[in-house]
Amino acid sequence: xxxxxxxxxxxxxxxxxxxxxxxxxxxxxxxxxxxxxxxxxxxxxxxxxxxxxxxxxxxxxxxxxxxxxxxxxxxxxxxxxxxxxxxxxxxxxxxxxxxxxxxxxxxxxxxxxxxxxxxxxxxxxxxxxxxxxxxxxxxxxxxxxxxxxxxxxxxxxxxxxxxxxxxxxxxxxxxxxxxxxxxxxxxxxxxxxxxxxxxxxxxxxxxxxxxxxxxxxxxxxxxxxxxxxxxxxxxxxxxxxxxxxxxxxxxxxxxxxxxxxxxxxxxxxxxxxxxxxxxxxxxxxxxxxxxxxxxxxxxxxxxxxxxxxxxxxxxxxxxxxxxxxxxxxxxxxxxxxxxxxxxxxxxxxxxxxxxxxxxxxxxxxxxxxxxxxxxxxxxxxxxxxxxxxxxxxxxxxxxxxxx
RNA sequence: GCGUAGGUGGUGGAGUGGUCAAUCACAAGAGACUGUAAAUCUCUCGACUUCGGUCUUCGAAGGUUCGAAUCCUUCCCUACGCA
Numbered sequence: 309x310x311x312x313x314x315x316x317x318x319x320x321x322x323x324x325x326x327x328x329x330x331x332x333x334x335x336x337x338x339x340x341x342x343x344x345x346x347x348x349x350x351x352x353x354x355x356x357x358x359x360x361x362x363x364x365x366x367x368x369x370x371x372x373x374x375x376x377x378x379x380x381x382x383x384x385x386x387x388x389x390x391x392x393x394x395x396x397x398x399x400x401x402x403x404x405x406x407x408x409x410x411x412x413x414x415x416x417x418x419x420x421x422x423x424x425x426x427x428x429x430x431x432x433x434x435x436x437x438x439x440x441x442x443x444x445x446x447x448x449x450x451x452x453x454x455x456x457x458x459x460x461x462x463x464x465x466x467x468x469x470x471x472x473x474x475x476x477x478x479x480x481x482x483x484x485x486x487x488x489x490x491x492x493x494x495x496x497x498x499x500x501x502x503x504x505x506x507x508x509x510x511x512x513x514x515x516x517x518x519x520x521x522x523x524x525x526x527x528x529x530x531x532x533x534x535x536x537x538x539x540x541x542x543x544x545x546x547x548x549x550x551x552x553x554x555x556x557x558x559x560x561x562x563x564x565x566x567x568x569x570x571x572x573x574x575x576x577x578x579x580x581x582x583x584x585x586x587x588x589x590x591x592x593x594x595x596x597x598x599x600x601x602x603x604x605x606x607x608x609x610x611x612x613x614x615x616x617x618x619x620x621x622x623x624x625x626x627x628x629x630x631x632x633x634x635x636x637x638x639x640x641x642x643x644x645x646x647x648x649x650x651x652x653x654x655x656x657x658x659x660x661x662x663x664x665x666x667x668x669x670x671x672x673x674x675x676x677x678x679x680x681x682x683x684x685x686x687x688x689x690x691x692x693x694x695x696x697x698x699x700x701x702x703x704x705x706x707x708x709x710x711x
Numbered sequence: 712g713c714g715u716a717g718g719u720g721g722u723g724g725a726g727u728g729g730u731c732a733a734u735c736a737c738a739a740g741a742g743a744c745u746g747u748a749a750a751u752c753u754c755u756c757g758a759c760u761u762c763g764g765u766c767u768u769c770g771a772a773g774g775u776u777c778g779a780a781u782c783c784u785u786c787c788c789u790a791c792g793c794a
Binding site for chain 2: 345347349350354355370372375402404405406407408409411412413417418420422423424445457458459484487489532558560561563565568586587588589590591592595607608609610611612613614615617618619620629631632633663666667668670671674
């Protein structure tokens with residue numbers, strides 16, 4: 309290994325298949341993996357103070373390049389000392405490259421299309437509309453992506469080099485190569501084109517990062533594997549990017565909802581074993597089990613905070629919607645087995661009241677709970693990897709969770 | 712007691728002779744959300760329904776009219792003002 313690498317990864321225990329537990333060391337501390345990464349898109353984990361985030365056991369916060377570039381601006385964040393310091397989070401940090409916004413502000417804008425799709429249920433209209441990008445907020449060309457700000461309509465341009473520059477300013481410990489996150493509705497040929505383009509952008513990201521000695525001395529860069537739902541593309545992407553000198557890998561893009569775990573396994577069987585793998589944007593409990601046993605080390609997801617703010621909470625017995633009438637007089641905790649601040653101090657009835665009266669504390673307690681639920685679940689997975697009880701944990705958990 | 716303004720769905724409030732089960736908002740009921748365009752969005756919300764419709768409604772009772780929530784009469788109720 310080269311000296312002076314800003315991050316290092318140490319595998320402590322391997323499972324029978326691809327799964328493993330380890331420690332990822334960053335300039336701002338260690339991340340015990342597998343780990344659930346909290347999302348703080350705009351340099352804030354919505355509704356929570358960093359103290360709350362830390363208290364619930366989160367080890368690392370991931371912010372978003374595009375959002376922080378738009379506001380307050382990456383130079384302000386740089387002058388503040390990086391987004392971690394800016395938001396008063398002292399632990400490890402990551403930034404996403406803006407690649408997801410190519411999708412969310414591009415093809416997906418104004419639609420109900422998510423990055424996960426059941427292939428059988430894919431809407432024909434969405435496929436047919438695929439080439440019609442008019443009216444969307446992101447347009448892709450070989451060199452980069454032109455975005456229209458969702459806030460004021462102003463036009464902005466991202467290229468791999470620009471993303472690296474902005475991410476250097478944002479100052480996270482781990483940054484991502486600029487990629488294109490495709491729609492699951494995209495046809496094979498487009499997935500292939502987008503993947504090839506993402507590979508070229510990966511090389512450019514890497515080159516730009518290495519040219520910036522200061523940034524590459526303190527930030528690790530992860531490449532992002534693409535390829536949609538297709539095995540040959542996923543494997544090719546893993547081979548191509550795996551051969552590049554990244555500090556770790558993100559696995560991004562769209563998946564077949566019913567078979568994501570398998571696709572992750574295709575990729576991780578090829579990626580270099582000694583480097584960390586981050587499954588981007590995944591956070592359903594069953595998906596986390598599948599991803600961990602298939603060799604992923606890190607996950608981030610907006611779901612726990614977003615769905616929490618919208619009233620959906622995880623329990624050992626599945627999800628519940630706190631706005632439902634049946635919780636109005638339910639004086640038990642959200643989950644009696646949960647050790648989070650919300651569960652230790654409040655009842656479902658109280659939280660239901662907060663949601664119904666649109667009180668801001670509802671989103672806070674819900675976010676704490678959902679994040680703690682996932683963080684703790686992944687902590688248990690890590691423990692189970694060391695104990696050799698992963699399968700038991702998975703079966704017991706899912707049996708109850710899925711009822 | 713007199714005057715004025717009103718009485719429409721759970722609430723507020725449109726409609727002011729035919730296309731009105733009744734705009735809209737809120738409340739309520741349910742659902743969605745996976746690298747945050749999201750403290751957001753979608754659906755339901757008189758009754759019955761084979762989900763195509765059918766029926767009953769606009770304080771009450773009469774009346775005018777081919778036709779009324781809408782016009783007239785009386786009564787009941789509410790708010791404000793004057794006694």
